[in-house]
Amino acid sequence: MPVFGDDEEAGRPPAHAGIRETHVAVVVFLGEHAYKIKKAVSPGFLDFSTAAARREACERELVLNRRFAPDVYLGLGEFRFPGGEHPEPVVVMRRMPEDRRLSDLVRGGAEVGPSLRDVARLLAIHHAQAHRGPEVDAQGSRAALSARWEENFAQVCALTADGGPGGDLATGGVPEARELVRRYLAGRGPLFDERIRRGRIVDGHGDLLAEDIFCLDDGPRVLDCLEFDDTLRFLDGLDDAACLAMDLEQLGAAEEAASFLARYSEYSGDPAPPSLRHHYVAYRAFVRCKVALVRAGQGDAAAVTEARRLLTAALRHLRTSEVALVLVGGLPGSGKSTLAGALADRLGVTLLSSDRVRKELAGIPPEQPAPAGYGQGLYRPEWTDRTYAALLERARALLAAGETVVADATWSDASNRDAAGDVARSTGSALVALRCEAPADTAAQRLATRGPGPSDAGAPVARAMAEAEDPWPDAVAVDTGGDLEAAVRQALAAVRPHSPEPSTVFRRSYMEPG
Template sequence: MTSSPWPASAVRETHVGVVVLVGERAYKVKKPVRTAFCDFSTPGLRRAAIVRELELNRRLAPDVYLGAAALTGPGCDEPVLVMRRMPDDRRLSTSLARGDDLSDDLRQVARLLAAFHAGAHRSATVAVEGGRDALRERWRRNLDEMEPYRDAPLAGAELDAVRRLAFRFLDGRGPLFARRTDRVVDGHGDLIADDVFCLDDGPRVLDCLDFDDRLRYVDGLDDAAFLAMDLERLGADGAAARFLADYAEFAGDPAPAALAHHYVAYRAGVRAKVACLRWAQNGDARAAEDARTHLALATAHLRRGAPRLALVGGLPGTGKSTLAGALADRAGAVLLSSDRLRKERAGLDPTTSAAAEFGTGLYDPAHTTDVYAELLHRAAELLALGESVVLDASWTAAGLRERAAEAARAADAETVALCCAAPAAVAAERIRSRRRSVSDVTVAVAERMAIVADPWPDAVVVRTDRPLARSVAQAARVWEEAAG
């Protein structure tokens, strides 16, 4: 007698359904319940829900969702969803817990999801539901529903921080969301590691959100971010980042990192709310911890994704360009340089000399005003598109710094102010040793600049007469702390 490759029959239950596992099949029925988000109170409503679940999930796993049937008998005619049974040991969450190398599997999931999104339904209605205003409303509803739990199990200060950071991001990113209308699709809507199975012939993604179509109408990156969030919750931070990178590659999506952080935060916020509701029902300590974990995850991603405008300044020779470039690389920000822009506006190659006496030629007040105005104009456009920006310039004039701060406020972005400093002798030697530099400054010009420079009391002073790594680490800490 040959033993069955499948484990014993089993029954799994949720608050709205029951799944019976028998051999190689799974049979799912809806409970006759009515909740705030679904109504299965009559056989007709349950039958329609089963057919809809079948239709939606066949989009990603047609060989798993086999059909709709009925459990019949005396006085019984109950609709049933018939599914191919998935092996529990190939569940993504189980594989993660075992410590399996899932690099190839997650890359296949990313490819599958990107291909699904490429062919998914799009319409004007879908686009509206996945736009900025709809996302703001979903944030508002979720946060409002968490308000009763601000003292327990959540922390009110953290809840307030999430609200502030989420709405600040949305307020300033109108052009970013406007550009992404064609990436809003009828997606999966509830992509978690428990519902992904990594089989030898490729992944199967199950159990899409089927009770409210509007919640499934999302930006493709938002859909992918749900799984990334869940991977991170399970301790697989590296796998989460690689999955999102793979998805972006297969989807051809050049989205800024800030948008991915925002979507991961949103998905974590949703799960925090659900955990709060579970805790309220039965006081489950695990649900309370789950709520806190997810809210902390949301806070961390909102802070990391908050767009920043960094002013990296200081007198000539203090290493501001070196620090600005290193900080931009580390933070994944766009670097804009006043020296390069000045030459660009004059139609010159960056290394072509335009040296002049202090306050003359390309460095007279009119040219300087023009360069800084263009610098801030470009920065504002980038901030609106979700990019953080590092501005490499002297920033010795208080009036110009205030204009930069105004630009950051207008873009709902955080300001980072860093003033580079080095001993005069070190700065002078750096200036004298430059060859084919973008900068035209001389030691004499630097001395005049030092005389007329306005105080910069709100900047963090970064000493650059030490190993670059230490200076960059200090600047990175200021960058990270800027979002509060």
């Protein structure tokens, strides 16, 4: 709700009058109040053609926005005109100070961290108290999200068809975005079912943007929720928060965006995987890309550049959201476990270790030695098959829940690698194979000096495994004979080829037990 000009005293609304007009409303600013009048229009997605419809819309705007800013939305007023058949309904609001608008604060380089924490807390509190129900849950389903994505893809293609502005988008980034979206959604049924089961789908804000947030001394005021279509306001709470994160990124505040999402997740107790956070930010960027293309079709030349920037942002987040099963293999002494742990830590993802799974299945602590010759004891073929089956079953559940998995094992048997490929395909996940390679003398030195741990393999076992291992031609060879950081960079380049170290990393602020 823009205010024109600045008052001499910061944080106070200006005394002079102002006006702002949108395609469906006119806002008049007088003194300390703002008066919002609905236009008598019917653009297709809403109908304000009658005074009764406008009154109902004003009343609904008051009810919905008072959930976030009760002291801003003061009530329903009327404008009366001589000879008019019906008084014109008007939403009466407390006028907000322009110098406290979040978008302007961000552009001006102000410190907004504390204000964003307050916004995150306010949003989490609202979501905790928000209306829920079957009609709300339906909009948070995988099918509903897929339908919204497909509608937006179709609209973008239609807007850019037949020489429309930004026509290169439909043949450039849009096909990749569509493929990444479809693959993510196809394998994530359990994730979206669990979001519904946990009550994460709420009647939220629907259009949380920095220009509609005012950072006052006594806390933020969040204005202008989406009121004309309930189904667009029924959404995953994380999707609601992702809208502001996307907007902050577009304002050049990527670190603040990531921090805001982390704080929202903390205050709401939401253990969503980072992949879902990136997916929702991508969705919001793509929707805004579509809106920019609409403006471009209306003659706004600068909007084409904006659309390209937003599509780039959507693609960056979709690529980062891609769920992957990363196989980190190699012979004993190759440094595979060290690399796997460092890689999982750098990516902020789940690490599964065949050595630990093997001993867990045997009912012994992972650090307890259980040495045996090649193919003997806990390393008999049937035990190995059981170990890999259990590891992959755990990986399957994690992948379906949106979690990328780094799987640390030798992966020397082609049949186990084929089984891993089946798991990746069935969960719509990428499969990345890394084979650790170190000089023979380095590997031997590591085995000779290694202390007790999950792995029991010594030099004789390593030699026997080298003779029996199947070729692995499709694996990316990673040099693990030297600097660990160099090996991690090489592995990251294979796992995230478009952006090994994305500028915005969404990590959990904590992990839920259980």
